[in-house]
Amino acid sequence: MDVRAQVSMVFHLDKCIGCHTCSVACKNIWTDRKGAEYMWWNNVETKPGTGYPTKWEDQDIYKGGWERNNGSMKLKGAGKLRGLVNIFHNPHLPVIDDYYEPFTYKYLDLIESPAMDDQPTARPVSLITGKPIDIKMGPNWDDDLSGTPDYARNDPNLEGLSAAEQEAMFQLERMAFFYLPRICNHCLNPACVASCPSGAIYKRGEDGVVLINQKVCRAWRMCVTACPYKKSYFNWGTGKSEKCILCYPRIESGQAPACMHSCVGRIRYLGVMLYDADKIESALTGSKNDQELALRQRDILLDPNDPVVIQAAKENGVPDSTIKAAQDSPIYKFVKEWGLAMPLHAEYGTLPMLFYVPPLLPVMASLSDVNNDEQAEKMDPIAKYWNDNWLYDTSTDELWATIDKARMPLKYLANMFSAGDESVIKEALKKLMAVRIYRRWKTVGDIDESKAMAVLEDVGLTTEAVEGIFYLTSLAKFDDRFVIPPAHREQAIEMLEFTGDTKGSTGFGFKEKPLRGW
């Protein structure tokens, strides 16, 4: 047993309101620079949708991640041989147009314009060439299902859904969507690290943060191809790749990462996970299919309260404070104890350490045709003519029926979170629903106790667990959501290299100005 610690995250999708505060916080701190304008280390996409970069989940196009190769795993679009042969021209590199051409507006024209008959306009100009452009794409171009025929309908996760199911999803009155915030997953088997010919990318042993050494990166740009989540970006200005650094300067000083700290919906949780590095290989090579891999990822994660694990962790040099943080970790509860959170696209084989609680609301909110004439009569004259007879059905009479009749087909969610295995998703959604039913008995009281208890029995949750889920979901305070292990400055001062020295050095921590070579 080789016990290591990893800072890991849970995103509770039911709570995300799609405000993009996280993206803006991240942008302001890290990527508001020349060459990085197009980068969103944190981005939030609408699902169904094609995401950013467009259709990133379609690995037939982007060739990211790992694939099974009789008994072992190999990189799909990079690797030792392929990486070196393709070094002069990487055929699978996404280019700027797959993201969008960054632009600004000529605001000064508004102010400096002479008096004219017409109002002056601020024309958009490209941030690369400085010339006027027609904007064809921008951040969150397909936000909230805009442009559905072009975007949402081309979502790669619709694969495996029948034509009728797809049609049903996009009927106007049934349309449902949710938001998917994404950052780098700080994977256990990172494809970016494996693909880097220079060896510039590494995983920090102490906390598992995956970083790119800016001084060693030589712009071979294989990581951009290899990361299946497209979370390694190429800075065209400095000629170096960059990625989410999990705000490690903030974590080391005890603060939550900027995206998490600023999250309006409080959907984000961060904590330490202990894992067994010896099990990684067998989980990857031993699983016969993607579904099995998705399940076996949970086995790599260890119980921080198990004395054997604690002993092994201590022998491996994991500090006591980190073990303590792992015991208090909200991540452990969501992922292992309650089995509510699962990784995004586990089938890519990178063992991502960012877990998602799948969204229940768009799934459950089925519609029923009700006759509300009587109600309309009582309303004011304007509302009276709004004869919309559809109502969200949140009744709980038939307990699990709504899940099967879901508006968002389970298959769709399963394609994202459980490598296509619907039973896993269904189990998590039933648990989420059970919590609601239980709380409804407690607070509203229109469900009787026996029914609530039967539901808990059905999903195998204790009342304690349900209260725990309820607490962490809706009441949790800052310190419950973010259990950050103390960085041991006295042991590792180099973790805290001074990073405020050069504007634009973006926390990479070096004194040399990050200027492009010549």
Place this chain on the structure above:
Amino acid sequence: MGVLDNFLFVGLPYITLVVFLVGTIYRYKATKFNYSSLSSQFLEESSLFWGSMPFHWGLAFLFFGHLIAFLFPSSVLAFNSHPVRLLIIEISAFIAGLLVLFGLCVLFFRRIFNDRLKPVTTKMDIAIELLLITQVVLGLLVAYTSRWGSSWFAAVLTPYLRSLFVLQPEISAITALPFLAKLHIIGANLVFLLIPFSRLVHLLVVPFHYIWRPYQRVVWNISRRSVRDPNTKWTLHRPKNT
């Protein structure tokens, strides 16, 4: 054997060597951040293929061809003793030269005409491309006019280069070479001279070590074994920027 010859074939190579060594090592130590190939594929992809691929592969072939003739002249001469083999070597080298020339032209026009590439193009990039184009054209002309270069390189240039490396320069054979060949030698010096001042430094960091390193890389800041022992030093390395 005038002063000029002495300067061009004795002085210049030594200047080049010193500048190259000092320059690249200093740049590596002092400003490691800008040691990069500065790929522009992200901004322009399709014509890069037609430029970069023939250029790099052709150049690799030519570079190793020159290197082998320098390191193993007698084997090259022996190999060339058979006319068919000589012909094969000469023709493939000539084709490689044409590929490099084609690739360079594509790269050059791409830099000039593509708007998106202008912000990432420096004067040095243009200078390098022009210099390399000149150098390749000269090389092709030499190969065409003074036949069987692979043999006379081994017979004439290898002894000259060796004499430089053992610090006993012997240039009489060089000064007798045709004018074009002399220019080609001077051009080679200029290319090496410019390496430390341009993006060409990336050829010194070609990542061959990727082949034998394990795929995953985990870096520890603390020594995991000794961290719990009060009698040892915990840290593995010192902070770099304090």
